[in-house]
Structures are given as structure tokens and as C-alpha cells.
Amino acid sequence: MNHRFRLSVAVPVHNEEQCVQELLGRIGSVLGGVVGGPHQILIIDDGSWDRTPKLLDEAARQDPRLSVVSLSRNFGHQAALSAALDYATGDALVLMDGDLQDAPEAIPTFMAKFEEGYDVVYATRSRRKEGWVLRLCYYLFYRLQARLSNISLPLDAGDFGLMSRRVVDQLRRMPERQRYLRGLRSWVGFRQISVPIERAERHSGKSKYGFWGLLKLASDGIFAFSTVPLRAATLVGAIAMGLSALYIIYALYAKFLLHHSPQGFTSLVLLIVFLAGVLLFFLGIIGEYLGRVYEELKARPIYVVDKITNYTPSPTASQTGAAETGELSGLTQEGAS
Numbered sequence: 001m002n003h004r005f006r007l008s009v010a011v012p013v014h015n016e017e018q019c020v021q022e023l024l025g026r027i028g029s030v031l032g033g034v035v036g037g038p039h040q041i042l043i044i045d046d047g048s049w050d051r052t053p054k055l056l057d058e059a060a061r062q063d064p065r066l067s068v069v070s071l072s073r074n075f076g077h078q079a080a081l082s083a084a085l086d087y088a089t090g091d092a093l094v095l096m097d098g099d100l101q102d103a104p105e106a107i108p109t110f111m112a113k114f115e116e117g118y119d120v121v122y123a124t125r126s127r128r129k130e131g132w133v134l135r136l137c138y139y140l141f142y143r144l145q146a147r148l149s150n151i152s153l154p155l156d157a158g159d160f161g162l163m164s165r166r167v168v169d170q171l172r173r174m175p176e177r178q179r180y181l182r183g184l185r186s187w188v189g190f191r192q193i194s195v196p197i198e199r200a201e202r203h204s205g206k207s208k209y210g211f212w213g214l215l216k217l218a219s220d221g222i223f224a225f226s227t228v229p230l231r232a233a234t235l236v237g238a239i240a241m242g243l244s245a246l247y248i249i250y251a252l253y254a255k256f257l258l259h260h261s262p263q264g265f266t267s268l269v270l271l272i273v274f275l276a277g278v279l280l281f282f283l284g285i286i287g288e289y290l291g292r293v294y295e296e297l298k299a300r301p302i303y304v305v306d307k308i309t310n311y312t313p314s315p316t317a318s319q320t321g322a323a324e325t326g327e328l329s330g331l332t333q334e335g336a337s
Contacts, residue, residue: 005036008090009107012044012080013098017051024059024066026104031065034111040090041066043098044083047074060310068309075303078179081159082302085172087311094162095181102160106197110162119190122161122182123197124154148226153186154194166190177302178223178292223288230289233282240275 009027013020024041031039043056045068053070060066069087071080081095092114096102106123113121159182163171170188171181186192222229254260 005092006039006090007031007034007036007092007094007107007111008040008042008088009094009096009104010042010044010081010084010088011096011098012046012077012084013048013052013056014046014074014077014080015048015050015052016098017048017055019100020052020055020098021059023098023100023104024063026100028063028065030104030107033108039065040088042084042088043068044080044087045070046076046080047071057309064310067311068307069305069311070307070309072304072306078181079303081181082179083305085168087308088168089313091165092162093165093168096160097158102158103197106160106195107162109195109197113193113195114162114164117191118193119164119167120161120185120188120192122154122157122185122192122194124157124194125197148222148228149183153183154192157182157194160197161185164190175296177295177298177300179302219288223292229285233285236278236282240278 009031011023011027013023016023020043024043027041031037031041041063043066045053045056056066056068056070060068067087069083071083084095085093094107094110096104102123110121110123163185167185167188167190171184174184
């Protein structure tokens with residue numbers, strides 16, 4: 001690693017006024033020990049309406065390393081991460097959450113693996129501090145996703161991790177709008193390694209991912225990397241046809257050899273309701289895939305920027321194509337040289 005190496009640490013935030021100063025202080029302390037520079041602290045303000053924007057503006061005036069990209073509204077966590085990819089200027093990029101569950105103090109561990117030649121160093125959650133129900137849901141989801149996916153996805157790995165510049169550039173080339181970044185990171189390839197990290201509790205406030213938000217993220221992860229749900233419809237249909245054929249054989253046997261017809265109005269009704277439920281379930285799955293195709297065809301920007309503070313583009317991370325993958329609509333810039 002030479003003295004010209006630059007590291008970007010990007011954090012999407014949304015209404016994190018209670019912990020943003022602690023976040024910036026801890027990241028700044030860690031970057032002070034990283035060889036090279038000047039490094040970049042990149043905050044993506046995902047439409048905050050509390051005091052977060054004011055605190056970020058004040059911090060940016062005091063710390064030249066801090067760049068703030070404010071989105072025009074709340075576009076969601078994955079869109080904010082996509083904005084981080086577009087505006088990171090370093091030779092490597094660390095993505096982390098803004099609630100301090102991802103500890104900035106893990107960055108030197110990532111850097112050590114990066115110096116060994118790894119392009120992607122991601123954290124795997126060795127231990128979580130959430131309730132047992134949520135931990136069980138996470139455990140089952142990651143394993144279900146890994147079984148269904150058509151690529152190898154790491155277990156218990158979130159967005160927290162480090163990526164080299166060439167990985168970042170490849171991710172920026174991907175045009176899809178329904179994003180599951182940790183899956184795209186695995187799809188890119190290159191040398192990747194996991195680092196077990198104990199996930200801390202939230203510093204303050206409440207999680208911005210509610211039940212429906214987590215469900216949407218989970219569905220994006222499954223539908224973006226697997227067609228198994230569609231193939232399951234074919235399998236269930238084949239099984240139903242096979243069972244129907246067996247029942248027809250039994251009915252003919254009972255009619256002509258045993259001289260009685262199978263009875264059972266209740267069984268017939270239950271069978272019809274069950275098969276109708278199966279059909280509607282798989283129609284819903286087909287609708288999920290169709291809806292994602294519809295969103296891609298509209299080709300709207302992933303996010304729209306309202307304001308940029310204290311940002312200077314780097315030759316290693318040019319903004320060419322930003323309008324294709326992210327924004328450039330309704331943009332003003334402050335503090336850029």
C-alpha cells in the first residue's frame with residue numbers, strides 16, 4: 001500500500017440525529033490511522049427530516065474529508081447505497097450502516113485483508129443482539145436464499161464490508177432498479193473473503209427497517225437471484241396432474257370392478273379450494289417477477305439528488321454515466337472546489 005492510497009467510507013443515514021456525531025467521530029478516528037490519504041467520509045442523507053441535515057452541514061464545514069450527498073426524498077436503503085457507489089472517490093470503499101451496529105473499528109481488519117489482495121472483504125454476523133424471533137428469521141432467510149440462488153451467496157453477510165475500486169466500478173455498471181447489493185457484490189466475483197464480526201446494538205433510535213421493509217428486502221434478494229419459485233409452479237402442477245391421474249385410475253377401478261363410485265362432497269370442495277389457493281399463490285409469484293420487469297422497463301433513476309456538500313470528483317471515480325445509474329435531476333452543489 002503506497003502513501004497515495006485513498007479510502008472512502010460511505011454511510012447512508014435517515015433521521016439519525018441522535019448518533020450522527022458519534023458516527024462521524026468514530027469514523028474520523030479510524031481513518032486517522034489508515035495509511036495514505038486524503039481519505040473520504042461520504043454520508044448519503046436519504047431524505048432525513050429531523051436535525052440530521054443540519055448536523056451534517058455543520059460537520060462538513062469543520063472536516064474537509066466529509067462529503068454529504070442529500071437525496072430529494074427517502075428512496076430507501078439500497079438506493080442510498082447505490083448513490084454511495086456513484087460518489088465514492090477512493091481506491092477502496094467501505095459501506096456501513098449509520099446506526100453504529102456496524103462498528104467503524106472493524107475497518108482496519110478489512111484493510112488487512114485488502115492488503116493481502118482481496119477485492120471484497122465482507123462482515124459475517126457472528127452474533128446478533130436482536131430478539132430471538134428476528135434472529136431466527138434472519139437465520140432461516142439466509143439459508144433459504146442460499147439454497148434457491150443460482151450463485152453462491154454467503155450466509156449471514158450484510159452490506160458491511162470493503163470493496164476495491166474495480167468492484168465498485170462493475171457494480172456501477174449494473175442498471176437494475178430493484179437492487180440487492182450484497183447479492184450483486186457476490187455476483188461480480190473477484191477474490192472475496194469473510195470476516196466474522198459481532199454485530200452491536202443500535203446506538204440510539206429505532207430501526208428504519210420495519211416488518212414490510214425487511215420482507216421487501218428478502219423478496220428482492222430471492223427474486224433477483226433465483227428462478228426456482230417459477231420452476232416450483234411447474235413441479236407442483238406436475239405433481240397435481242400425477243395425483244389426478246392416479247385418482248382417475250382408482251375411480252375407474254371402483255366403478256367397473258367394485259361396482260361403486262367414490263363418494264365425498266366435502267373432500268371434493270376441500271380439493272378445489274386447495275388447488276385454487278395453489279394457483280393464486282403461483283400467480284402471485286409470477287406477478288412479482290412481472291412487476292420487477294415493469295419497474296425495469298420504466299427506467300426511472302434509482303435516486304434523485306437535492307444537494308451535494310463538500311465534494312470534489314476524483315479521476316479514479318468519474319461521474320460519467322451517473323445519470324444512467326443514479327441521478328442528476330434537480331441538483332445543486334455546495335462547498336465543492
